[in-house]
Amino acid sequence: MVRNLILIGFMGTGKTTVGRSCAQRLKWSFIDTDHEIERELKCTIAHIFHYRGEEYFRQVEVEVLQGILQGSGQVIATGGGIVTHSAARALLEQSRTAGSRIVWLKARPGVIMKRVGRSLERPLLNNEKPLDTITDLLAKREHWYQQLADAMIDTSDVAAVQVVETVLNFLDAGEA
Ligand code: S3P
Numbered sequence: 001m002v003r004n005l006i007l008i009g010f011m012g013t014g015k016t017t018v019g020r021s022c023a024q025r026l027k028w029s030f031i032d033t034d035h036e037i038e039r040e041l042k043c044t045i046a047h048i049f050h051y052r053g054e055e056y057f058r059q060v061e062v063e064v065l066q067g068i069l070q071g072s073g074q075v076i077a078t079g080g081g082i083v084t085h086s087a088a089r090a091l092l093e094q095s096r097t098a099g100s101r102i103v104w105l106k107a108r109p110g111v112i113m114k115r116v117g118r119s120l121e122r123p124l125l126n127n128e129k130p131l132d133t134i135t136d137l138l139a140k141r142e143h144w145y146q147q148l149a150d151a152m153i154d155t156s157d158v159a160a161v162q163v164v165e166t167v168l169n170f171l172d173a174g175e176a
Contacts, residue, residue: 002171003072003099006092008145010138011080011122012115013105014155014163019077021164026171032077036064049123062087069095081124081137083144092148101174103167104149109134111156150174 005022007015016032023030034045037060041048048057062085068076069091082088096102107115113131120126125133146152151170155163 002101005075006100006102007077007105008083008102008148009105010112012112013107014160015077015105017160018163019075022167023075025168028073028075030075031068033061033064034079037061046121046123058085065091083141101150101171102148104145104152106152106154107156
């Protein structure tokens with residue numbers, strides 16, 4: 001029995017959309033770490049980055065992840081940068097050992113750019129050259145996504161409904 005389904009991957013790869021549909025299909029709860037952080041601190045991610053900085057955000061992100069991973073029967077969409085924190089990586093590894101499955105959603109930089117662009121909601125991309133930032137951050141993060149994932153799905157040219165099917169098939173195959 002799979003404990004939790006955890007979606008990792010860069011911004012704009014479909015974690016929230018795909019995660020919500022998977023949760024509906026599985027009749028599991030859906031949790032988005034960004035949303036939990038905003039709920040807990042009662043302000044937006046953009047505000048947290050602006051007033052408290054990224055390091056503070058990462059600390060809260062790890063705490064929130066730790067709390068969520070106590071539970072089971074959940075589809076968890078994680079923030080794209082969660083893998084940059086060693087404590088978060090350790091928590092994800094532990095959860096995998098405890099029976100969670102980690103799926104890495106991936107997309108090409110140009111596709112990510114089209115999906116999120118210069119996003120006010122995503123402070124790391126709210127600059128003059130978001131495509132450069134995307135390429136840069138992807139190069140830094142991809143080995144972590146790869147290291148943690150049980151499966152990878154490229155969502156660049158695939159509709160979200162199809163990605164959902166692929167994720168659910170992957171979970172079923174693991175159950176057999
Ligand atoms: C971030 C990704 C965002 C959010 C924050 C930082 C990142 O989440 O956590 O803006 O560092 O890649 P999404 O991946 O859900 O957009």
